[in-house]
Structures are given as structure tokens and as C-alpha cells.
Amino acid sequence: MRPERQIYLVGFMGSGKSTVGPPLALALGRPFHDLDRLVEAAGGNRITKIFERLGESGFRRLETERLRRIAAAEPSVIAVGGGAFHQEANRRLMKRTGVTVWLQVSLETARERALGDRDRPLARDPAAFRRLFEERLRIYGEADLHVPAEGKTPDQVRDDVIEALVRADIKPATSLRNDPPAT
Numbered sequence: 001m002r003p004e005r006q007i008y009l010v011g012f013m014g015s016g017k018s019t020v021g022p023p024l025a026l027a028l029g030r031p032f033h034d035l036d037r038l039v040e041a042a043g044g045n046r047i048t049k050i051f052e053r054l055g056e057s058g059f060r061r062l063e064t065e066r067l068r069r070i071a072a073a074e075p076s077v078i079a080v081g082g083g084a085f086h087q088e089a090n091r092r093l094m095k096r097t098g099v100t101v102w103l104q105v106s107l108e109t110a111r112e113r114a115l116g117d118r119d120r121p122l123a124r125d126p127a128a129f130r131r132l133f134e135e136r137l138r139i140y141g142e143a144d145l146h147v148p149a150e151g152k153t154p155d156q157v158r159d160d161v162i163e164a165l166v167r168a169d170i171k172p173a174t175s176l177r178n179d180p181p182a183t
């Protein structure tokens with residue numbers, strides 16, 4: 001992998017992007033960024049409030065704008081909110097500047113973790129949540145790497161992502177966690 005490339009974690013709400021991101025970043029010796037938190041900082045408010053004030057389209061504009069900035073920053077691991085991958089321009093940007101990794105979980109797991117979460121405005125209605133999950137599967141399938149995350153601990157998912165990066169020859173083995181420091 002070209003060292004300047006970003007690692008984008010994508011996937012549905014509740015797939016574990018924000019949980020797996022920090023240990024993955026630590027293992028790879030990179031900073032971690034959570035796009036939702038960057039959007040909140042830019043919007044000066046929680047995501048639910050941004051949705052209320054600016055609507056979903058206003059939220060998406062902020063999201064794309066923050067994504068552009070972070071894509072151009074130092075190589076990091078970036079957890080990308082579940083809907084960002086669905087904007088074609090975002091998808092193209094992520095593919096051009098890095099590798100996209102889909103953390104795959106079942107609808108049941110996504111439901112358990114995210115449905116009813118007050119901070120997730122698109123996770124309020126069970127039927128809409130299910131529809132969104134089903135509609136988005138095909139698009140997530142366009143991610144460069146697919147990592148099953150169902151029933152695994154965050155550490156297992158972290159290791160599986162690293163293995164997938166190595167297998168795809170995207171992350172050079174020399175920069176992995178357990179390697180001795182370069183002399």
C-alpha cells in the first residue's frame with residue numbers, strides 16, 4: 001500500500017467502525033478519526049441536532065466537506081458514518097485516496113446495537129431501519145475489502161482487518177503491530 005493512503009472503515013450503523021477504529025489505528029501506528037465527531041465539531045452540535053436544524057441534506061453537506069478535509073490529511077484510520085459511503089462523490093473520493101473496508105454484520109446485530117439510539121436519527125423506526133439496511137447492502141459491496149464482523153470481539157475484527165490488508169497486499173507487513181521497530 002502506498003503509505004499515504006487512508007484506511008476507511010465503512011458499514012451500517014452498529015457494525016463496530018468506531019469501536020474497532022482506535023485499536024486498529026494503534027496497531028498500524030496511525031491516528032484515528034471518527035467522521036461523525038468531525039461533523040459534530042464542524043456543526044457545533046450533536047448529530048441529532050444537526051439533522052433537526054439542517055435536515056439530512058445539510059448533514060450530508062457537512063459530512064462531505066469534512067470527509068474531503070480528512071481525506072487530504074495525514075494517513076489515518078477513519079470511521080465513516082453509515083450513510084457517507086452512499087454518496088457517489090464520497091465513494092469516489094475514498095477510493096481515490098485510500099482503501100475502503102466494509103465491516104459486515106447482520107441486521108439483527110445492527111438492530112441490537114443501534115436501533116433506538118437517540119444519537120442516530122435514522123435508527124428510530126424499525127421498519128425504516130430494516131429498509132435502509134437492505135437498500136445499502138449492495139453499495140457496501142463496492143468496498144475494496146469485506147471483513148465479516150459478526151459475533152467477533154473488537155480485537156478479532158481488528159486482526160481480521162489487518163490480515164485482509166496484508167492479504168490484499170495493501171498494508172506492508174513491516175508496519176504491523178508485532179514487528180520490531182525499523183533500525
Ligand code: S3P
Binds near residue numbers: 121
Ligand atoms: C448515519 C450513520 C451515523 C451518522 C448519522 C447517519 C447513516 O453514523 O453518520 O446518524 O446514514 O447511516 P454511524 O454509522 O457511525 O452510526
